[in-house]
Amino acid sequence: MTQASPSLDRARPEAKGAGFDIGRVLLEGRAYFALIAIVVVFSALSPYYLSVSNFLTMSSHVALFGILAIGMLLVILNGGIDLSVGSTLGLSGVVAGALMQGVSIGALGVVAYPPVWVVAVLCCLLGAAIGLVNGVLVARFKVPAFVATLGVMYMVRGVALLMTNGLTYNNLGGQPALGNTGFDWLGFNRIAGVPIGILVLVVIAVVGSLLLTRTPFGRWLYASGGNERAAELSGVPVKPVQVAVYMMSGVCAAVAGLILSSQLTSAGPTAGTTYELTAIAAVVIGGAALTGGRGNVRGTLLGAFVIGFLSDGLVIIGISSYWQTVFTGAVIVLAVLLNAVQYRGRAKRPAAAGGRTPSPRPAA
Amino acid sequence: MGPQTADRDGDVVLTARNVAKSYGNIHALKGVNFDIRAGRVTTLFGENGAGKSTLMKVLSGVVGPTSGTIELRGEPVVFASSSEARDRGISIIHQELSLAPNLSVRDNIFMGREITGPAGIDYAEETRQAAALMAELEEEIDPATPVEDLRLGQRQIIEIARALSVDSRILIMDEPTSALSASEVEVLFKVIRDLTARGVAIVYISHHLEEALEITDFAVVLRDGAMTAKADRADIDLEWIVRNMVGEGYDLGSPPAGYPFGGVALSVRDVSVADKSGHGAMVVDGLSLDVRAGEIVCIYGLMGAGRTELLECVFGKVAKVAGEVWLEGREISRLSIAERIANGLALVPEDRQRDGLVQTMSVGENLSLASIGAFVRGLLLSRPAERAVIDSSIRAVTVKTSGPSAAIGSLSGGNQQKVVIGKMLGTHPRVIMLDEPSRGIDIGAKAEVFRILAERARAGLAVVFSTSEVSECLSIAHRVVVMSRGRISAEFGRDADHTVTKEQIMAASGEAVAA
Numbered sequence: 001m002t003q004a005s006p007s008l009d010r011a012r013p014e015a016k017g018a019g020f021d022i023g024r025v026l027l028e029g030r031a032y033f034a035l036i037a038i039v040v041v042f043s044a045l046s047p048y049y050l051s052v053s054n055f056l057t058m059s060s061h062v063a064l065f066g067i068l069a070i071g072m073l074l075v076i077l078n079g080g081i082d083l084s085v086g087s088t089l090g091l092s093g094v095v096a097g098a099l100m101q102g103v104s105i106g107a108l109g110v111v112a113y114p115p116v117w118v119v120a121v122l123c124c125l126l127g128a129a130i131g132l133v134n135g136v137l138v139a140r141f142k143v144p145a146f147v148a149t150l151g152v153m154y155m156v157r158g159v160a161l162l163m164t165n166g167l168t169y170n171n172l173g174g175q176p177a178l179g180n181t182g183f184d185w186l187g188f189n190r191i192a193g194v195p196i197g198i199l200v201l202v203v204i205a206v207v208g209s210l211l212l213t214r215t216p217f218g219r220w221l222y223a224s225g226g227n228e229r230a231a232e233l234s235g236v237p238v239k240p241v242q243v244a245v246y247m248m249s250g251v252c253a254a255v256a257g258l259i260l261s262s263q264l265t266s267a268g269p270t271a272g273t274t275y276e277l278t279a280i281a282a283v284v285i286g287g288a289a290l291t292g293g294r295g296n297v298r299g300t301l302l303g304a305f306v307i308g309f310l311s312d313g314l315v316i317i318g319i320s321s322y323w324q325t326v327f328t329g330a331v332i333v334l335a336v337l338l339n340a341v342q343y344r345g346r347a348k349r350p351a352a353a354g355g356r357t358p359s360p361r362p363a364a
Numbered sequence: 365m366g367p368q369t370a371d372r373d374g375d376v377v378l379t380a381r382n383v384a385k386s387y388g389n390i391h392a393l394k395g396v397n398f399d400i401r402a403g404r405v406t407t408l409f410g411e412n413g414a415g416k417s418t419l420m421k422v423l424s425g426v427v428g429p430t431s432g433t434i435e436l437r438g439e440p441v442v443f444a445s446s447s448e449a450r451d452r453g454i455s456i457i458h459q460e461l462s463l464a465p466n467l468s469v470r471d472n473i474f475m476g477r478e479i480t481g482p483a484g485i486d487y488a489e490e491t492r493q494a495a496a497l498m499a500e501l502e503e504e505i506d507p508a509t510p511v512e513d514l515r516l517g518q519r520q521i522i523e524i525a526r527a528l529s530v531d532s533r534i535l536i537m538d539e540p541t542s543a544l545s546a547s548e549v550e551v552l553f554k555v556i557r558d559l560t561a562r563g564v565a566i567v568y569i570s571h572h573l574e575e576a577l578e579i580t581d582f583a584v585v586l587r588d589g590a591m592t593a594k595a596d597r598a599d600i601d602l603e604w605i606v607r608n609m610v611g612e613g614y615d616l617g618s619p620p621a622g623y624p625f626g627g628v629a630l631s632v633r634d635v636s637v638a639d640k641s642g643h644g645a646m647v648v649d650g651l652s653l654d655v656r657a658g659e660i661v662c663i664y665g666l667m668g669a670g671r672t673e674l675l676e677c678v679f680g681k682v683a684k685v686a687g688e689v690w691l692e693g694r695e696i697s698r699l700s701i702a703e704r705i706a707n708g709l710a711l712v713p714e715d716r717q718r719d720g721l722v723q724t725m726s727v728g729e730n731l732s733l734a735s736i737g738a739f740v741r742g743l744l745l746s747r748p749a750e751r752a753v754i755d756s757s758i759r760a761v762t763v764k765t766s767g768p769s770a771a772i773g774s775l776s777g778g779n780q781q782k783v784v785i786g787k788m789l790g791t792h793p794r795v796i797m798l799d800e801p802s803r804g805i806d807i808g809a810k811a812e813v814f815r816i817l818a819e820r821a822r823a824g825l826a827v828v829f830s831t832s833e834v835s836e837c838l839s840i841a842h843r844v845v846v847m848s849r850g851r852i853s854a855e856f857g858r859d860a861d862h863t864v865t866k867e868q869i870m871a872a873s874g875e876a877v878a879a
């Protein structure tokens with residue numbers, strides 16, 4: 001359906017005057033405009049902001065939150081929330097760090113040094129396992145998502161602290177003799193000048209987008225997030241879908257954990273604290289509804305970029321980090337406010353819908 | 365049309381004069397004139413979208429009229445809000461009750477206008493008044509009971525008590541019986557008669573024509589926002605209402621004939637379903653029913669007869685405690701809902717907003733939701749294949765929509781129902797069960813739904829539908845099964861030599877037949 005503005009007009013008969021169309025465009029594309037405004041304002045304020053190298057630097061900061069946010073989006077589309085991703089990110093880094101130090105096997109005194117790809121796979125499996133716990137609690141035992149993932153958040157953080165006794169792994173480089181070098185690849189290498197973190201984000205975004213728009217799973221997710229009962233009666237496997245989204249969110253968090261510890265070349269047990277809130281903020285700024293069923297990857301990415309580019313911009317022009325916190329909060333509140341405006345507009349539509357169907361027959 | 369009921373005429377308390385209401389280019393009301401009289405029940409009849417709700421909103425001050433006036437006892441009035449209207453003695457009871465289930469009866473009655481004394485809320489006084497109201501309404505409900513513990517019918521009474529507590533002289537009731545059992549309807553009607561005896565004017569709205577006729581004194585019929593007829597109860601009958609509502613003779617169809625039934629498609633054997641409250645009571649009690657391919661079976665029963673539970677149990681939504689369900693010679697009790705759909709079973713649920721539609725998805729996505737497997741190519745959904753599925757569904761059930769990408773909420777109730785039916789027909793079922801398929805849709809759409817079902821039955825589909833309107837039993841069904849308290853209390857064939865009357869059906873359901 002290619003809908004030009006006249007037909008949009010027809011879809012909103014209660015719209016008064018011509019100025020409304022502009023308002024509507026601004027409303028629907030608000031994340032784009034916010035991002036453009038941020039880039040324009042900071043470019044004007046600082047000569048260093050508008051450059052390829054700065055954009056790549058900022059983007060690799062964004063990548064971390066973007067990956068978390070895409071996982072979070074899946075959960076939020078389902079009508080849930082995942083507060084445990086920050087902790088999962090931290091634990092993933094710590095486990096990677098521990099594995100890089102070598103694993104003693106049993107009483108044999110043998111120390112195994114798994115290669116980096118094995119470490120990465122194991123961390124992803126760990127993330128999936130944490131997600132599985134979340135998902136089973138929510139889907140099977142009907143624990144409210146907020147509480148279930150809050151509990152898991154504390155437990156996972158606690159495990160990370162226990163594993164390291166509160167300390168940080170600093171030696172993640174590996175040794176050529178042990179065949180476990182290359183952990184810094186994720187954080188430092190570039191392909192065609194683009195940091196690996198950004199490429200990982202792009203891959204996850206493309207896969208996530210395909211998953212949501214082009215697979216049965218995506219359709220199931222939107223349906224069960226929009227109306228679980230109707231989805232179930234239409235044959236949608238709502239419980240497996242629910243478990244799966246938490247597992248995917250866990251994997252995304254684990255990947256982000258690997259990238260972060262690689263960038264920092266260290267793995268601390270407190271890494272990623274409050275990152276879950278930033279991820280939720282990105283999803284919300286991207287226009288997703290916390291009630292489920294509405295949202296997409298594009299919006300979520302925009303949300304992540306808005307947050308990332310804003311806070312990095314504030315750093316570049318030298319505004320105190322306290323002010324950054326205030327600004328970020330204001331952006332989130334504004335975004336939620338606009339979401340409410342947008343969805344209220346949609347809810348109103350059916351009331352006056354009766355007589356304007358362009359179908360040849362008169363509407364019932 | 366003589367004024368035979370002149371002795372019951374009360375004073376005119378509220379008058380609508382040329383009331384019109386437009387939303388943009390939509391003219392929801394086009395100059396409506398009528399009086400509401402004290403001590404009488406005035407019923408608004410009309411299909412969905414005829415303007416009943418808009419008219420009510422205007423009368424109760426929720427929205428203002430675009431033109432025309434409302435006169436309260438002869439004086440033109442303008443209400444700024446519904447609470448202002450309530451202060452002037454006009455209360456509205458919406459279809460969706462506006463009670464807080466977690467609060468007590470007393471707290472709900474006085475919600476927003478608590479009686480306060482020097483020490484905060486005067487609970488003793490509130491309790492006393494609430495108890496007095498309950499006594500007045502002859503309902504034995506303790507004012508301290510939480511509303512969530514009450515049955516729906518009782519909750520309705522609480523709403524009425526709330527209206528009475530502000531001394532409403534005009535009470536507008538929107539579909540008050542839509543979720544009540546027959547006995548609860550009786551109680552409600554008794555309350556309404558008591559109220560009218562005390563001079564309260566009632567404005568009543570219902571889709572349930574037979575029921576409304578029982579209580580009404582005066583009928584006003586709306587069609588397309590205009591008033592098409594008004595008359596005293598004594599001068600009208602069901603057909604008069606329907607004729608004026610629809611504007612033409614209506615026909616819900618007759619059983620499709622001239623083809624043989626196939627084998628038994630669905631067989632329900634001694635199925636029992638326990639009551640949700642878990643007290644060991646059975647909502648479906650050892651019920652058996654066979655439906656053959658091509659046959660249309662109507663399950664008639666009152667609210668609470670166990671129709672919904674039976675259908676949901678067959679579909680796997682609620683668990684049964686005993687019995688077997690066979691679909692085309694296969695026991696399906698262990699299958700999931702998805703597997704039952706794959707094996708050719710379909711259910712159109714009773715509450716399409718709650719169980720039928722995903723409001724966040726488009727018309728097309730709703731239509732294709734149950735048959736996603738049909739347009740997966742490899743791992744991905746094929747857009748062209750999906751479009752083909754959606755287009756054929758839209759054609760099959762004649763959904764009037766601006767296109768597959770339209771918001772589901774933009775459709776009328778009847779078209780939304782067709783989307784739910786189309787979605788389930790899209791799974792190519794062998795047996796389709798529809799729970800109250802006509803609920804909340806207008807007569808035109810109803811006739812169309814029945815026509816679609818009759819067509820499919822002719823092609824070999826076994827159809828089971830439930831209803832609480834007798835006129836629907838006598839439409840396309842080959843066989844009418846009457847359910848009462850979880851059992852089949854009677855069965856009527858619709859062959860030429862079997863003439864079933866509405867009275868027979870209603871008597872079997874345990875419903876009191878109005879003379």
